[in-house]
Amino acid sequence: MTQPINLASERLWRAIPDTRRKVILQSVWCSQCRGSTTIIDYAVLANGVDILLDGKCHTCGAQVRRVLD
Ligand SMILES: [Zn+2]
Numbered sequence: 001m002t003q004p005i006n007l008a009s010e011r012l013w014r015a016i017p018d019t020r021r022k023v024i025l026q027s028v029w030c031s032q033c034r035g036s037t038t039i040i041d042y043a044v045l046a047n048g049v050d051i052l053l054d055g056k057c058h059t060c061g062a063q064v065r066r067v068l069d
Contacts, residue, residue, distance in 0.1 A: 009044045009051050013053075013068075016068075024068065025038060025039050025053075026038045027066075028053070028057075030060065030064050031064075032057060032060045032062040037057045037059050037060075038058035038059075039058070040055055040057075040058045041055050041056045042054060042055025042056075050067045053068070
């Protein structure tokens with residue numbers, strides 16, 4: 001189960017350097033485009049174990065999600 005944005009996940013996300021965050025945002029897999037895309041309109045979610053970015057594909061608008069390493 002994922003939960004709404006919480007402070008802990010937000011803080012972890014913001015602790016990542018800008019350059020690294022940019023790379024992450026620009027390397028999200030889109031199953032519709034069958035390739036790497038840029039995520040837009042994203043939210044930072046946490047499921048207790050992982051931090052996830054949940055948003056839309058910049059190219060086609062499909063929902064995309066990325067788990068942070
Ligand atoms: Zn796409």
